[in-house]
Amino acid sequence: MSERSERTDQLGAGNPSPLWEVFVRARRGLAHTHVGSLHAPDAELALRNARDLYTRRQEGVSIWVVPASGITASSPDEKDAFFDPAADKVYRHPTFYDVPEGVAHL
């Protein structure tokens, strides 16, 4: 009991709620788009808070919440090395072929 009241007297005491990233799909057929993040103790509350925070004016019909710790991001430092191969592999682009004149629907 004494431990508890001591902790609650301290400002910002206790474990911080984890951070969640929020993705909203605006309408059927569109992709989920990242709209922001929020803190919540669990997924259920994260979902409810995301509804209140990001879809109060019909901004979406579907919400995903993902713990921020579950996301691995690429680093801008390795941007060149990581993304470059796309540029020198022209065969990945459909601009590589000569189509004879007069061919339709291709």
Add this chain to the structure above:
Amino acid sequence: MYGNDFPGEDAPGGLLGEVEAAEAALRAAAERDRSAAGPGEDLAAYFAEVVDADQKIEPRDWMPEAYRRTLIRQIAQHAHSEIIGMQPEGNWISRAPSLKRKAILLAKVQDEAGHGLYLYAAAETLGISRDELVELLLEGRQKYSSIFNYPTLTWADVGAIGWLVDGAAIVNQVPLCRCSYGPYARAMIRVCKEESFHQRQGFEILHTLAHGTPAQKAMAQDSVDRWWYPSLAMFGPPDGDSTHSAQSMAWKIKRFSNDELRQRFVDMCVGQAEVLGLTIPDPDLRWNDERQSYDYTQPDYDELMRVIKGNGPCNRQRMAHRRRAHTEGAWVREAAAAYAAKQRNKEKVAA
């Protein structure tokens, strides 16, 4: 992304039009980024290039330490202002004069909470946690907007806050939609769209009162008389005394000086006050043909400094209220955390 949620009823030159333009510019800058070279050896030079090209700095990009600190300070204070700003208006929720007014006011205060959360989230991308920021606020080491230290004495004050305070906030925030830091710019686009509702709502409250009984009109005029100068002071000290301005402008965090924005606000309000049928409490307010702007009396900057330093009419009350909510809510936060931990354990056992 949110453009279709809000009808574009504003003229292209209007404030919402400027928000739309900023949103378009943000997308255009992102497109340009595709062909740009990545950072080389010289990170500082790359940072400067991105800012010069009006492109956005993103959380994982290198940035000068002072840029990061300035942004944390500014975004956090902005977030704190949204949260503390719920108090003066919340003061009238239970006493709103009709159910319609009450519902609108509730929705507005909810929006302010949301703005606070968007902004805390934007600040967190700079590597500080929301809990740390809240602690800085509660310990009085970070500030919030001076305006929320003024009391709401009548229902008309809710109107004056919407028209003048939210109006000043929008004039201040629309240029921030073009801020060089991506997460802040994106948050401001969302905030500004909702804030423009609030301004219209406030204007409508005052308009209704100003065209009501003589007592209602007098109440509206009294609230404008009390909120006019504190609203002008929201733009901060005059350019000569503003400590952070020059660097913030160079980094494109700020796009206009305090005095430029204040002038823009005055010019905007004069016409609106005429429509309201209310008087702006400044005997020296007059059109200056040469400058194509209104001349006006500056707010009392000594008073502004007193309020910022903690000695305004409601500083103690606002902070005491915020601290009490935090302390008395501690057991609820603990309960939520304990419940979440219990659910996680159950899942583990089941799996």
